[in-house]
Amino acid sequence: MNPRIEKLVKQFAKLPRVGTRAAGRIVIALLQDKTGRMDALAAALSDAAAHIAPCPICGVLTDREMETCEYCRDAARANGQIVVVRDLSDVWTLEKSGIFRGRYHILGGQLSGVAGTTPDDLNIASLPERIGRENVREVIFALPNTVEGKTTQHYVMSVVGTDAGVTFSELASGVPLGGDLDYLDDGTLSLAFGGRKTL
Amino acid sequence: MNPRIEKLVKQFAKLPRVGTRAAGRIVIALLQDKTGRMDALAAALSDAAAHIAPCPICGVLTDREMETCEYCRDAARANGQIVVVRDLSDVWTLEKSGIFRGRYHILGGQLSGVAGTTPDDLNIASLPERIGRENVREVIFALPNTVEGKTTQHYVMSVVGTDAGVTFSELASGVPLGGDLDYLDDGTLSLAFGGRKTL
Numbered sequence: 001m002n003p004r005i006e007k008l009v010k011q012f013a014k015l016p017r018v019g020t021r022a023a024g025r026i027v028i029a030l031l032q033d034k035t036g037r038m039d040a041l042a043a044a045l046s047d048a049a050a051h052i053a054p055c056p057i058c059g060v061l062t063d064r065e066m067e068t069c070e071y072c073r074d075a076a077r078a079n080g081q082i083v084v085v086r087d088l089s090d091v092w093t094l095e096k097s098g099i100f101r102g103r104y105h106i107l108g109g110q111l112s113g114v115a116g117t118t119p120d121d122l123n124i125a126s127l128p129e130r131i132g133r134e135n136v137r138e139v140i141f142a143l144p145n146t147v148e149g150k151t152t153q154h155y156v157m158s159v160v161g162t163d164a165g166v167t168f169s170e171l172a173s174g175v176p177l178g179g180d181l182d183y184l185d186d187g188t189l190s191l192a193f194g195g196r197k198t199l
Numbered sequence: 200m201n202p203r204i205e206k207l208v209k210q211f212a213k214l215p216r217v218g219t220r221a222a223g224r225i226v227i228a229l230l231q232d233k234t235g236r237m238d239a240l241a242a243a244l245s246d247a248a249a250h251i252a253p254c255p256i257c258g259v260l261t262d263r264e265m266e267t268c269e270y271c272r273d274a275a276r277a278n279g280q281i282v283v284v285r286d287l288s289d290v291w292t293l294e295k296s297g298i299f300r301g302r303y304h305i306l307g308g309q310l311s312g313v314a315g316t317t318p319d320d321l322n323i324a325s326l327p328e329r330i331g332r333e334n335v336r337e338v339i340f341a342l343p344n345t346v347e348g349k350t351t352q353h354y355v356m357s358v359v360g361t362d363a364g365v366t367f368s369e370l371a372s373g374v375p376l377g378g379d380l381d382y383l384d385d386g387t388l389s390l391a392f393g394g395r396k397t398l
Contacts, residue, residue: 001291001294002251002260002261002262002268002269004243004246004247004250004251004262005247005251005260007243008243008244008247011236011239011240011243012240014236015225015228015229016221016224016225016228017217017221017224017225018216018217018221018225021288022215022216022217024288024291025215025216025288026214026215026216026217027247028260028286028287028288029214029215030214030244030247031247031248031251031260032253032260032286032307036248037210037213038244038245038247038248039244039245039248040210041210041211041241041244042240042241042242042244042245042248043241044203044206044207044210045207045229045237045238045240045241045244046237046238046241047203048203048204048207048226048229048230048237049230049235049237049238049241051203052201052203052204052230061201061204061227061230061231062201063201063203069201070201087227088227089220089223089224089227092200092223095200108231
């Protein structure tokens, strides 16, 4: 394989959810494209690398030129609630759904013995001060419904503490909409059963 | 979503085998990477866009500075055989397998009424002249084993014609190695049965 092409394929193959085969397909498509998509992608990458940085308050990736991100700048979003998420894609998911129009706090990961992620790796330390400054009354955890997610949640709760007078909440567990009981795992079924609602 | 990030996500989402969700994950991973992968990818893209072009003889993507590709330059590969493939990834697959060390002819697609691909869109016209010049004795078709692949193969054969005195061959159809009959489609089974070998 041509060394220039090989280098490009290797770089694409390192991206999440892209294997070597897909990387090859991507590079071929880009090289055969006659509309300048390759230069456009290179330019967009350089531009983002130069101008995008995490919001110093919440961690949402944003224009470096702005002091803070679009959510922290928006006074209408100071609704006394903060949603704690693992990463930016969770913010996008929530924003797309339109069910929440407040502010976020991105941890940038979750505590994990396997991955070796410790509290120092996460954006937790600034949270208590932020809660006071922004007069937050409810911290809503929207972390993965896994052992790591719950461990992280408990750790964040212990850091914030009860003195702040803030309410903690987490997303409900249960049967997903349209979910067939046949295909549910026992864990979800057990959570859904334990959390059953009287009608 | 930040406009710079949105632009980048949209460009990644246009790549083959990358959906919007995967594009988001890729962009987040790149933006959060602290080893300069983003700039490196941008540089590799610009570099390839500036320096890579199809080999004028066979269509393999190669350095523009070189007159021809690595396979056409290599005199040891002038073995009188040419493998006709749909695109560059097929060349990579064959090269990786090591079963063929000759030259290629990339059509750049296949005839398809659905996709609207006509003979003019494909790298076919130069093939007869090439066969004469390179003294090719066998044209091996390694096109997809589909209606479109076979249609394309027949068209290429008609263009080359029988006057050139060249032998045409195609890859064998049959049960893949390790293939379980339970999981074979009827078409493959029928081809394998029809092409059975006496032991």
